[in-house]
Amino acid sequence: MIDTQHKKLFELAQKSYLMVNHSVTKEEIKAVLKEFFEYMREHFNDEEEYMKSIGYPDLEAHKKLHRQIILSFSESIQVIHSANDLKEKIGIIAKEWLLQHILKEDMKIQRYCKERIFLENQTGSNQYDYVCSCPGKIHHVPLEIHQKIQKQNARFICRVCKQAICLKT
Structure with missing residues (x-):
């Protein structure tokens, strides 16, 4: 569902961005803006509900980014002085805010989800296999320690070889 919505947002962004170089009425601009917003x-x-359902660790920071985009969108529209001004703002909103957000921030969610699925499939439980320099040692x-290693870059050392343990791939 989220990927389908991203495609629709890209379509709306493209539609909005194309208005920048074409003659359009104020009503057309308003209609596109309303649909886009x-x-x-x-x-x-929907994305925030999805992140919550998968236990996404950066949910609050991501929600804050969403609020900032919506606030910036609203503020930009309020300071419009002409149709050309409005078209320019649409281009900025479409290209810089939303598309950059999807390409940068939303891809983090996808990476987290893929990593989580991989790790769950690897062991079939809430334990993860790590290796060190000891031959054959696993x-x-x-889960709690794994998350500290992956998200907080914590280091755990093998008692035998005194080397940091790494996720087995």
């Missing part, structure tokens, strides 16, 4: 809000709400690491 409403769909963006709907998408953000450290079975609980």
Whole structure:
């Protein structure tokens, strides 16, 4: 669902961006802006629910980015003085804010989800296999420790070889 919404947002962004170099009426601009804004809000709400459902660790920071985009969108529209001004703002909103957000921030969610699925499939439980320099040694690491290693760059050292353990690939 989220990928389908991203495609729709790209279409709306493209539609908005194309208005910059074409002659359009104020009503056409308003209609596109309204559709874009409403769909963006709907998408953000759905995406936040999805992030919550998968336990995305950066949910609050991501929600804050969504609020900033919506606020910037609203503020930009309020300081418009002409149709050309409005078209320029649409281009900025479409290209720089939203598309950059999807390409940068939303891809983090996808990477997290893929990593999570990989790790869950690797062990079939809440334990993860890590290795060190000891030949054939596998450290079975609980979820809590695994998350510290992956998200907080914590280092855990093997008691035997005194080397940092790494996720087994």
